[in-house]
Amino acid sequence: MTFLNDKALERLRCSEGADFSGTRYKLREFIARGGMAVVYAAEDEKLSRRVALKVLDAPDANGELTSRLMREARILAQLEHPGIVPVHDVGVLPGGRVFYTMKFVEGLRLDRYIMQVDSLPQRLRLFLRVCDAVAFAHARGVLHRDLKPANIMVGSFGEVLVMDWGLGKILREHSLSRDETFVSSGQKAKSESDSTQFTVITGHGTVMGTPGYMAPEQARGETERIDVRSDIFSLGALLRFIVIGGAQGKSAAQPRPLSAICAKATAESPNARYTHVSELAADVSLYLDGLPVSAYAENFLERLRRFYKRHEVAILLIGAYLIMRALVLLFFHR
Amino acid sequence: MNKIVIGLLLGTLLGAIDGATAWFTPAVRGMLVGIIFGSTLKGLIAGVAAGIFARKVNSVPLGILFGLGVGFLLAFLVALKEHGYYFEIILPGSIVGMIVGWATQRYGYTTAAAQRG
Numbered sequence: 486m487t488f489l490n491d492k493a494l495e496r497l498r499c500s501e502g503a504d505f506s507g508t509r510y511k512l513r514e515f516i517a518r519g520g521m522a523v524v525y526a527a528e529d530e531k532l533s534r535r536v537a538l539k540v541l542d543a544p545d546a547n548g549e550l551t552s553r554l555m556r557e558a559r560i561l562a563q564l565e566h567p568g569i570v571p572v573h574d575v576g577v578l579p580g581g582r583v584f585y586t587m588k589f590v591e592g593l594r595l596d597r598y599i600m601q602v603d604s605l606p607q608r609l610r611l612f613l614r615v616c617d618a619v620a621f622a623h624a625r626g627v628l629h630r631d632l633k634p635a636n637i638m639v640g641s642f643g644e645v646l647v648m649d650w651g652l653g654k655i656l657r658e659h660s661l662s663r664d665e666t667f668v669s670s671g672q673k674a675k676s677e678s679d680s681t682q683f684t685v686i687t688g689h690g691t692v693m694g695t696p697g698y699m700a701p702e703q704a705r706g707e708t709e710r711i712d713v714r715s716d717i718f719s720l721g722a723l724l725r726f727i728v729i730g731g732a733q734g735k736s737a738a739q740p741r742p743l744s745a746i747c748a749k750a751t752a753e754s755p756n757a758r759y760t761h762v763s764e765l766a767a768d769v770s771l772y773l774d775g776l777p778v779s780a781y782a783e784n785f786l787e788r789l790r791r792f793y794k795r796h797e798v799a800i801l802l803i804g805a806y807l808i809m810r811a812l813v814l815l816f817f818h819r
Numbered sequence: 820m821n822k823i824v825i826g827l828l829l830g831t832l833l834g835a836i837d838g839a840t841a842w843f844t845p846a847v848r849g850m851l852v853g854i855i856f857g858s859t860l861k862g863l864i865a866g867v868a869a870g871i872f873a874r875k876v877n878s879v880p881l882g883i884l885f886g887l888g889v890g891f892l893l894a895f896l897v898a899l900k901e902h903g904y905y906f907e908i909i910l911p912g913s914i915v916g917m918i919v920g921w922a923t924q925r926y927g928y929t930t931a932a933a934q935r936g
Contacts, residue, residue: 798921799918799922802917802918806918809911813906813910813911814843
């Protein structure tokens with residue numbers, strides 16, 4: 486008897502699981518499998534381009550997963566940003582399975598890419614671009630809720646894309662006015678728009694996310710307490726990974742201001758965290774510019790060291806001038 | 820602030836300070852005003868040259884090197900004219916040029932037209 490390996494099984498699933506005969510897409514290869522869906526590389530035959538196709542791949546008796554996948558596509562469609570993977574199309578297969586297509590990103594996941602980047606400032610600038618995308622989503626009233634290195638892609642031209650908005654939560658409809666009350670109650674959600682359906686699905690007690698990157702309130706299933714600060718927790722954990730975790734086998738020394746930024750972002754209580762992603766990003770930018778960060782109160786020596794680092798060339802040049810002058814006065818004195 | 824203006828201001832200031840240090844050399848103390856004037860002019864020329872260079876070339880090491888070259892050349896010419904004090908004039912003058920070269924690279928803006936030209 487011959488056993489099929491995983492790759493062969495995936496190929497079989499790819500060819501047998503989904504019938505794309507009535508669509509403009511031709512499946513090329515399997516990319517990844519998630520909890521409810523599978524992602525393939527596919528060919529858009531109409532536009533002759535490669536796309537990533539996500540199709541539902543789990544039994545869905547009550548239509549819950551279908552609506553979740555549709556919601557994910559809608560969330561992505563709302564978030565037009567260079568740091569968020571754009572959705573191209575959404576559809577239903579003859580068998581009733583829902584799919585959507587998005588930009589096919591050629592590149593590496595952050596957890597693999599970061600191993601190739603030795604420079605800490607370069608890694609931090611990468612993190613800032615993730616913050617930029619997440620801040621944009623927050624401004625549009627969308628939470629990611631599953632920010633982690635595996636969900637961030639770095640393209641071949643260095644572009645950073647936040648992927649997998651499957652656990653995304655719409656805090657408010659973008660089309661609604663600014664003072665629209667945030668939807669946080671499951672009871673209220675049932676009677677409201679489509680954006681609230683996910684709140685029903687992730688009602689109190691439902692835990693979704695990735696351990697280590699999930700905020701404590703998210704891990705406890707307190708969905709009504711989840712807000713932008715939960716994503717900030719994940720960003721803090723991501724920052725820690727970028728600074729320490731990404732440096733496996735290399736020096737794991739973490740600069741104190743960065744450590745303090747991570748600690749503030751990943752504080753147990755949401756009230757102790759940054760209130761906006763922009764605040765977190767601002768602190769990281771300040772660190773990059775050699776300026777004091779809000780999360781860390783430095784002592785006099787640290788301030789002196791930072792001042793020296795920031796003005797190293799000027800201090801060395803002025804020092805050289807003074808030494809030269811002193812030497813000239815001492816040895817060429819007439 | 821424009822890179823040339825930064826070079827001009829800083830070069831003038833550092834040149835004047837550099838000239839004023841001649842006070843510590845008793846032998847030339849009587850000529851202090853002339854020395855300060857000459858040194859200021861030297862710093863001004865080096866600063867403007869470094870500013871023009873910084874508008875064309877965007878590189879801190881090259882800027883410092885250019886400042887060193889201009890500072891050295893001008894100081895050498897002054898020392899040649901004075902028939903002496905080579906080290907006293909050339910060494911600090913070169914470093915002043917380096918400082919101005921660095922500052923014009925680090926600070927100030929460059930207009931798009933200057934970058935094209």
